[in-house]
Amino acid sequence: MNRFVIITAAGPDRPGIIARITQVLYRTGCNIEDTSMTLLRGEFSMILIVRLPQKQSLNEIKRRLKKVQTALGLSLLLKPLSANEARRDQQPLGRSFILSVYGADKPGIVYGVTRLMAAHGINITDMNTRVIGPRNEPVYIMILEMEIPKKVKVQTIKTKLNKLKKAVNVDITLHPAEPAQL
């Protein structure tokens, strides 16, 4: 049976972080599956789902990754996944929507929005936020992709977002994610 682990790592950005990690994975016979990696400010952050080889011990992989971790000053976490969690054909919980929220930076924007989604069983599948603009007038941008279950009325969510928009004084747009069918 296939065994999978999820590795999350982050550390000060420099050339070679991915190469050092994937060198260990390659040499121990691991197969890299889905990954997401990005540079946040000066910190390079990575998440990898990795399929383990049949015979390799997890401890040996951990031991070798530890060395890289120390050398590069990374934080690193390795967690086994169940076969179900590692399945590629995950069923979406609903229709995909994009929510854009932006406004003057202040505490509570992310919480205000995500609390509303959580209360309706809406699943956030991707999110990115940035602080932009001048130092004296920073603007917060938050874009997220989410799955709205069929039983939830989109109009209800829009109405509640409108209230939130006024309360938190941000601009909010919700629209269906329409992938270009090319």
Add this chain to the structure above:
Amino acid sequence: MPVLKILQYPHPLLKSRSKQVQVIDDRIIRMIQNLLDTLAASPGVALAAPQIGESYRLIACDVSRKTKEPHHGRVILINPTIRQREGKRIFREGCLSVPDYTGNVNRSEKVWVEGLDPQGQRVNLISEGFEALALQHEIDHLDGVLFLDRIASLSTDLFRRRVY
């Protein structure tokens, strides 16, 4: 020739609907010149009047320095509207009024745009590709719509699962 400051979000004009130009008077002609001068001094290819603090339906666009695709050179349009659209294309967009952020936006590949030129003559343009994108982006500014309101997907969209 004044180069004006390009307003940045959260300036309220950027989220407001701009007024129709009723008469092309000296004030509007000056506004057009300011728009062109500010555009020329900026790193962008197009600008809408609200971005320089004038809440009027007026845009300027010149994509010649950024694309090899066919285009109309310098375009100035008063009260522009999109009459027809064709095709879809995702562009990665940025905006001078929203610094330091870009996003994937759904746009039409081809647009039929109608408006007035600075002499008040009716203009009809059929625009495609990069110029069509610029015109759609600027006309959005006249309605208080930013590209942030039209993000099609985050960077991982290639792998996004779908409900059928």
